[in-house]
Amino acid sequence: MLDPVYIRASRAVTAQDTFAANSLPAVFSDAINNTLSYLQPAYQDYFTIMQLRRMSRITRIGMVAAIECLRDAKLTHPQAIITGTGKGSLSDTEKFIHNIMEFNEGTLNPTPFIQSTYNALNGMIGLHHDSSSYNTTYVHRGFSLEHAILDAMMHLHDGEAENALVGSFEEITGEHFVIKEKMGYWKKENISRTELLQADTPGSIAGEGTFFFVLQKQPEDAMVRLNGMKLLFEPQEHQVREQAQALLNANGLSWNDLDVVLLGNNGDNRFDHYYSNFASQLSDETHQLAFKHICGEFDTASGFALWLTAHLVKEQEFSNDLLLKKGSRMRLRNVLIYNNYYGSHHALYLLQECQ
């Protein structure tokens, strides 16, 4: 079993005002046309107009999230940079596809091609922080962030690194919304985020989010401890429960020890049963929280749950807007995240308060 790791710093850029104050705001923006789009950070605080001109949307967001996360951790050169993204820079990919058509395979600007490369952001972060180190990018839908974390855990376990910058980045574009809309990813009816979780119809609302974390081997100044994770691809429903049980047992815990559970409910009634059956294991004392009605659905939305967990454990409080079912625990010590991405990629995270 891999040693636990500690989350030292945690940053989130989402549709909500989560970035500037690094906290969940009191008021939330609603989805427009079933999409929760980024509230973009003040890029000019970080880059010149000339620099920004060459950076696409997700590159800018990823850079500022990584910069602030490292600053929070008082770290200048991370010893590993590992990211996950389901779709990478969709804007650049689309732009280059269109350029090829428009200019009939003539002389093209290479910038969108370069930035469409899934590991382009990793390289840029390394460049910006003059960090020559282990560096890789996982691109497996609802497991993208999880593989990045698992890889970092192995590095920290082996002592190959003392710390690692781990993150995920995702964007939605108008074109990609249409592609996924036709495949049934989004609700047919226009819906407010406040009604999402009670909708009882197929589909969800599109979201986007970029999350960065500094993971470290030692507990000093950490926000929360990540004890372990489980990944299950297209499992039977009972396997999710069994693996959660195994994860708890391996850490000397039982269901009843959970103070908070974050569930990835996305309002899609084709997958609600995974969450309701999972929740039936839980004690009435355990708080049940949801998060996708705040950030929307995307491949790496579990990053938002991880960011929320780091903050709620550190600050020992959470927003009532997250509540699915209120429990009674005052002390928020043991947290389990259960997310699935359209029923295919199921991820479990067990986190604990440090000490």
Added chain:
Amino acid sequence: MCKVYVTGMGVVSALGLGKEENRSALLARKSGIGHAKYLNSSLVDKLPVAEVPFNTTAMLPLLHRQENLQQSRLVVLAALAIQEALCDRLGPSGKPSPLTGFINATTVGGMGDVEDVYDSLINPGIRDNLGAGDALDCAAGTEQLARHFGFTQFVSTISTACSSSANAIMYGARLIRHGIIDRAICGGVDTLTRFTLNGFNSLKNIDKQPCRPFDANRNGLNLGEGAAYLVLESEKSINITGATPLAILSGYCNFNEAFHPTAPSPEGEGAYHAMKGAIEAAGLETGSISWINAHGTATINNDEAEGAALLRLFGKEMPAFSSTKSFTGHTLAAAGAIEAVFSIMSIRHGEIYPVLHFNDPMPGLDLVPVTEVKTGIPVNHVLSNSFGFGGNNASLLFSKYA
């Protein structure tokens, strides 16, 4: 920490389907670089590529169970290579199978299937080709293959440009060493697409002639397509499968160089540390290396940087080195795995494959690659390099299984 054994391998490239066809072409110095027949691009007459010499429907019947797979070139190339890799290691039947992971790598996934229908995909009124919408990400092919071969217990996809499958092999090995899985099918696949051909063309690093790795007059790379996969196993897994190791994955290192988004530093800092790290991880000295299957894309920048790194690391005791990209083209995410297969073939058969079209050494770098096939020689340790955009450098070290 346990050792990681290679117990199976399969390959598809412009040189042919399977290890034997690939090896024969390498020994006959027969390159796969030419003009594309199947790629739908107006550049095919201008820019040579290394295309797998069959159309997708002709290859489909070669798969044992084709009915579950979509007619995607990406998936078919990968499935052929995986099928071959698994045939190598069919152990005694009736035993429980070890916990197996599938770690795939690709740079553009199903782009080849998507780019021809993109206009209709983004048109809300057209509902054809809906499935292609999923192929726009890298994991779509991985998941089809995982279901087809029954590797659904643990799946992952990596995309780090030209070093993707080297990183997939590394991730598989690390997962095995940590006991998270017992066996891993690791490798990568990419098909020729208009997207990548125009991408590299926009960077002005495609040669209009067959590429000339490490030559003074080299003028860029040729793109290729293909797939290759290794079966990696722990000793525990081998006890279950009864597989015989073909080689040992004795070392590996990933070292990202913070220098430039698409070009290496002229001193090859990243390449140097990746190679050095892999040799040190294996507990070997530089003098033990029998052959270096270099990244050797034949771009101006890569070969100069890699050459400088080779000289810095090996000095006057330069092992035999060459680049098989002069045969297969640069197959992007598949390159690391294809070259891993060639490295292991070299160890198994005691032979070294040459570079083609080499005439003059690069100015200021006293480096002459192997230009003729060498056979009947002991090959004990082979270093295989894969370097990519973003400064991503990965080196794998394969050693003879005694």
